[in-house]
Amino acid sequence: MDISQQHLNLEQWYDVIERALEDPGAGPILNVVDDGGVYDAIFLGGGAGGRFGAAYLRAMGGRPLIIDAWPFLGGSCPHQACVPHHLFSDVAAELDLWRWFSGQLFFPEWDPSRASILEMIRLFLRGRSSAHAFMNWQTKEQLEVEYVLNARGRLVDASTVEVAGRTFTARNLVLGLGASPTYPDVPGIGLAGVFDFATLVEELDYEPRRAVIVGGGKTALEYGSFFHATGCPTTIVSRSPLMRTPSLHHVDEDLRRYVVDGMRKRGMEILEGAEPVAIEGNGKVERVVVRLADGSTAAIETDFVFLGTGERPNSAMAREALGVAVGPRDEVLVDKSMRTSVPSVYAIGDLIGGPMEMFKARKCGITASKNIMGEPAEFDFSEFPDFLHTTYEVTWVGLTEQEARERFSDVIIIQMPPYVENLDTEHLPLPCAERTMLYAFAKPELSGFQKLVIDAASRRVVGAHHVGYGAKDAFQYLDHLIHRPDGLTIDELGGMNELFLNPEHFVQLSRLRAGRSALVSL
């Protein structure tokens, strides 16, 4: 269907998208102005990087075209990844509160039969195309970007893409083809009952009674915490210690311990140094055989296996059609301008490897667009703020305490609970703020942990770490401030205007020490 001359509203877009998702033969959605003009870039892939890159290129006065196989823009995030993950994690936090306060205060007795993984997935599925509708609407009406959706583009050469029976050419090509979950090479991995984050929302059709998670990074912790919070007993099987996977950097050990201990406190079984050796069952998962840290094996009876074992870039077509150079994990190799080995071909987002994060995808797209439009730009994503969910929100930026101690001779720590030994903090209602007040006053050991790492000589904040709620948004700005050339000093931080009770207490805690010329921990 050609909607280039129409101005669909959100409800109409919703219907278009839902129909396309239900009917494989629905055909392409064309929003193309056929005026014979030349495209500055074709964005093959309209996910986070492609959509933001195209919008930016258009904002700079250029002409982009997005091509995507899905009937909506925005990619996997709103369809299968970060959006459902946030819904599930938010639900996990609610259920966790209820479980801890079962039958206390205003909470009814915890009833595990009430919380359903399947119902939460269905809630998400009913709503997701509303977000899609908005992005299609916005990209056309507000951002004035042309696109072809619901049709798989085929790379012809470095300036040509065939899609929906038509051929489009452009001065440049920006590849944003994403990544796909990888599965470990384990017998039985193809059995029914084995899921990843994508197939979970697309295919789960029963209520899991017992969950086994494979992996030790973000996805494993996030989904595992959700399943367990619904009342589905969960085991995590991880080769590395949790949060010590290669994809996570700058994880402070105290933060890690608080997070993992917190999962154990909630009854999750965590098997570190372990790996699955077989998944067994008669057509459907019945058990996972695990090799444990001590070399012995154990069988875990389960009807549900969830793989959080990473993703690999979808680079095959680009490699085969254009000959772009790829790295050892299938990632398309790019320089800091997002240029591939093939002239006028850029690659962005998950396709170029980790970190497979939203900020990186979007800013890759913009970096490519700036270069295409003649504004030289580089994007260094070697340092960035990060987060994950358990039943908590966990955020960090900059150096861990240990990393800082290796780099600087005098490191001070400001944290809550305080950085002193043997203080009886078991009733201390700190830290506390939004979403931790009930914990602080009734179960203080659950109310969170926060730490600031400071180089005493320069007085600069070099790391910040938080477990609790309500600090994630702030860490975007902390990242910006810490990584400015002149950094963020304890004096500047202590001079800010806190909104008390602030989820992280960094401003006021800094201020209590900032008066000293020789800094000490707190």
Add this chain to the structure above:
Amino acid sequence: MDISQQHLNLEQWYDVIERALEDPGAGPILNVVDDGGVYDAIFLGGGAGGRFGAAYLRAMGGRPLIIDAWPFLGGSCPHQACVPHHLFSDVAAELDLWRWFSGQLFFPEWDPSRASILEMIRLFLRGRSSAHAFMNWQTKEQLEVEYVLNARGRLVDASTVEVAGRTFTARNLVLGLGASPTYPDVPGIGLAGVFDFATLVEELDYEPRRAVIVGGGKTALEYGSFFHATGCPTTIVSRSPLMRTPSLHHVDEDLRRYVVDGMRKRGMEILEGAEPVAIEGNGKVERVVVRLADGSTAAIETDFVFLGTGERPNSAMAREALGVAVGPRDEVLVDKSMRTSVPSVYAIGDLIGGPMEMFKARKCGITASKNIMGEPAEFDFSEFPDFLHTTYEVTWVGLTEQEARERFSDVIIIQMPPYVENLDTEHLPLPCAERTMLYAFAKPELSGFQKLVIDAASRRVVGAHHVGYGAKDAFQYLDHLIHRPDGLTIDELGGMNELFLNPEHFVQLSRLRAGRSALVSL
């Protein structure tokens, strides 16, 4: 008791404080080093300003003494004000979620008999001395500040305070005596059943069945929303439109409308342009007679009246003993260095008038200390970030859209839901992030509102406004960035690394427009 040579742990401090609160004759708590040395400053009042001021003065190498009538440091905030308010507001957010989802998803049927105002107060009362214990411990052991607690200091002259039968002298005096709730001059205001934020936690001994709130500012909205969320039907009676009281600045009209409409959606009765003319009852409140906006009167049957009608500085002693100049609302007059009209006497915090906020109190204390220690300092608190709670967290900083339009010729707005007319956003699951995901997917109109105000010519962010959850912490940094001399441009903001889904979507929304040389709204 003299604890100067002891190192009480938190449990021992808890017991000392609880005993003192229960027994009016418990006597002073002395943490004083009698070495004949001279104090640089006596802080009369150990609340937020006194405690932080003294800690900072000590950190600079000076010698402070704090004197406070309460047996703990930290003042009214952890005892009666911001801490219980946060507990109650956090509970209100939880109850609100439950009420909207009553009998849906994993939520049981809403049962108003379960949620009890009195029980939440008792939960707070059981825990508050643990926070007090920590502050007493920290101030002595980590911050090395001397103090006399649980004894009312008497001002003798500008360098002398008598307390606990002893006389202390210092080079300077820092007055941090706080403020007390004011009551409107209405017949019946002294009846049992009329409360303010302080007497609520100290004296409430029954479960209110119906609440009438007087006031239209933060306290009225915060406590009123909590009472109503527990199932206690609540009416707010306010002379001004809600959030248009003199104590609140920079409240954007769209933000205000979302907040107040949200309260109405939840069934709160809001009477603007109205005021109580009598509170009636036989020894105890039975009804409030209200003059309505149209001049008519109405009687509201109620067993509970809550006054959110502001506070007046406790300046009488300072005026009478020292002759410090005071202003029309009893506030001690100070310059930007916190100096009063009397040499070597400083005043800080709520005692000098509004804004009666934590950041101001603490930074006043530090400003006084810097000046006392010979480091000239001024503190301008004319601009600051602000927040309040309803069942939402509401935050704002900088200019409203209207203020910006009066000041700049070309203002653009970036907001979610988007700044377009007649778009059918009723199913739009945006904004969304932590704590709004269920709303976004099931009741999208409840998931919040956010707006960024930008001066197109300078490209600078001049205001930010948010209703939802999880952005309060970030607004501390937004305030810092916006008010730096070089400000925060849409380009800088759009260049940051978002932690997606971020509670406020400002980074990515800015980025969608930042590519344009001529900015337009989104």
